[in-house]
Amino acid sequence: MQFSLYGLPQFAISTTEVFLRLHLVVYLTKIVGLSGTQAGAMVSASLIVSSIFDPFIGHYSDLMKEKLGQVKPFIMGSLLSLSIFIILIFIPDWIPSERVLLFILILGYQISYSSFLIPYLALAKELIKSEEDIVTLYAWRYFFGSIGAMVGVSLPFLGELFPAKNFAPMGLAMVALIILFAPTALSRIKEKVQKRKIERQSTKLFQSLLHLFKNNVFSGYYATFTILSIGLGVNQTLAVYYYQNGLKLTEGETSILLGVYMLIFCASIPIWVKFAQKKGKKLALTLGLVTMCCVTLIYPFIPSRNFVALYSLIVFAGVFTGIVALIDSYLSNIIDFHTYKQSEKKANLIFGVWRISDKLSRALGIYIAGIILDYTVYNSQSSYSIKDAFGYGVFLFLLAASIIFMLQKYNDQHHKKVIRILKQKNPDLLYKAEELEP
Incomplete structure (x- = not known):
């Protein structure tokens, strides 16, 4: 509830x-x-x-x-x-x-x-x-x-x-x-009204930002999220063009296809939640990112109006795209690590910085997609197709994000150690659960 x-x-x-x-x-x-x-x-x-x-x-x-x-x-x-x-x-x-x-x-x-x-x-x-x-x-x-x-x-x-x-x-x-x-x-x-008892005064904004980006764990995940968001922005912007111009689907067929994709996406979320709770968020995100990379390489080879192949791919893609539901929860691990390093609760600031990446990467993704459209859909003499761009173009961003993420050493075991240390040495810095009204 x-x-x-x-x-x-x-x-x-x-x-x-x-x-x-x-x-x-x-x-x-x-x-x-x-x-x-x-x-x-x-x-x-x-x-x-x-x-x-x-x-x-x-x-x-x-x-x-x-x-x-x-x-x-x-x-x-x-x-x-x-x-x-x-x-x-x-x-x-x-x-x-x-x-x-x-x-x-x-x-x-x-x-x-x-x-x-x-x-x-x-x-x-x-x-x-x-x-x-x-x-x-x-x-x-x-x-x-x-x-x-x-x-x-x-x-x-x-x-x-x-x-x-x-x-x-x-x-x-x-x-x-x-x-x-x-x-x-x-x-x-x-929300329990509890003023924080921090031994030292809260740092100023720009000093807090400096501390945040000096945190290699945060910076690495921030880079992963930014590159991933650009790739997903390109994917979302080009999707309709891929289905209608690349695969020759009608507007109605495209809407049904995207509806099925969203249903599969929603249904996959509980699966990823259970997997992450049992095997860890790091492994779950790694598996999802790598699989998403592989899926994008299939898109250029789907024949026009081959609904069996297309719906099979959509189901597979919907399941593994559900991994994005874990992105914010993994950021929660990073927030705990930063709290441990700086002895300050700065969750709101970190989510604020996170939003910068979300907005700018979305804007950049739309801009890149516009360039791709000029070279494919709106250029009849181009040797590039929207199918190739939708597959290989998005693949490059997902591959870069996957590599950066896998190179990060911080994992679920490290996070458990951080929580254990905070409980022992500074429990006031732990985020505590609140109760709901009956």
């Missing part, structure tokens, strides 16, 4: 985030009237600029936790601002000349989203009763997030029901889901 309640807010947030990823540029071009270049630049710039705020969000939410003993008010406030910005983006009738104001609103949405996500991810550390629980906790988040993603993909049907209202029904639906699910679930989590 506790873990599922923690994951439930991600349902509404993922619905919103996936819808915006897929349709914000469409809204800006078809409804507002911006050019494709203007719309793409606006969204990319909002990601880049908002990433500057992420470490500050993490740092000051850490300070709130230290001084007030709780961070949940910070999360609740971000949900309110998130809803306001969604309404302001989609409800008014914008015109191209108001693009500066519209950019500010989109930037506000991005900052509000980070203001929710960073302390929300860090809050998980306060809810676990054993270190193995963090895998299950984040898996629930991914599970509800995946369901939300499917809802986000389906939201445009509201536009067909209310054609005269443009994107307003979708905007109101997203806000309704946020208000209905997120505060209700979070309110059931009873």
Whole structure:
């Protein structure tokens, strides 16, 4: 019950985030009237600029936790601002000349989203009763997030029901889901008000960042995640083009295929959770990353409209892509190691820095995918095909991420030793579980 309640807010947030990823540029071009270049630049710039705020969000939410003993008010406030910005983006009738104001609103949405996500991810550390629980906790988040993603993909049907209202029904639906699910679930989590008793004063932001990136364990995993995210960003951007242009599928066939993939992905998460709890997160992530590399090499060889081969590959890919549900839980291990090294709790700051990589790598992945499209789909004289790019191009990123990750010496046994030392020498630095209201 506790873990599922923690994951439930991600349902509404993922619905919103996936819808915006897929349709914000469409809204800006078809409804507002911006050019494709203007719309793409606006969204990319909002990601880049908002990433500057992420470490500050993490740092000051850490300070709130230290001084007030709780961070949940910070999360609740971000949900309110998130809803306001969604309404302001989609409800008014914008015109191209108001693009500066519209950019500010989109930037506000991005900052509000980070203001929710960073302390929300860090809050998980306060809810676990054993270190193995963090895998299950984040898996629930991914599970509800995946369901939300499917809802986000389906939201445009509201536009067909209310054609005269443009994107307003979708905007109101997203806000309704946020208000209905997120505060209700979070309110059931009873965050224990406990001010941290740290012997020395909390370090300043830039000093904390310096300590963080001097931590080789964190830097190695950060590099792994960044490269992996770029590869996945390229994969997600090119997927529809691969299926429709490369394999000659219709839009309906592509939607069904992606729906099956998402179902397999969701179903695989509990399998990876059990595997990680028994064999360790490091082994599970290594196995998943290496297998994902191998899978990408198969994509160029799938014959057009060969549904037996295609669905077989989709099932296999969906199972092993479920490994991404362990990414945040492994970061939890890194947070414990950094806490041990620096004698400070900086989970919110670390998740803030993590968000920078997520945003910038996504923007870079989209940019690289655009270049690939210019050389393949939109260049009839090119000797390169979208099938080759979708396979071999993504493979290079996944291979690099896998190699960097496997070279990292820190593993689950090291993490258990860190927890044991903290329990013995400085138990105040351990993240403690909180109880839910009955």
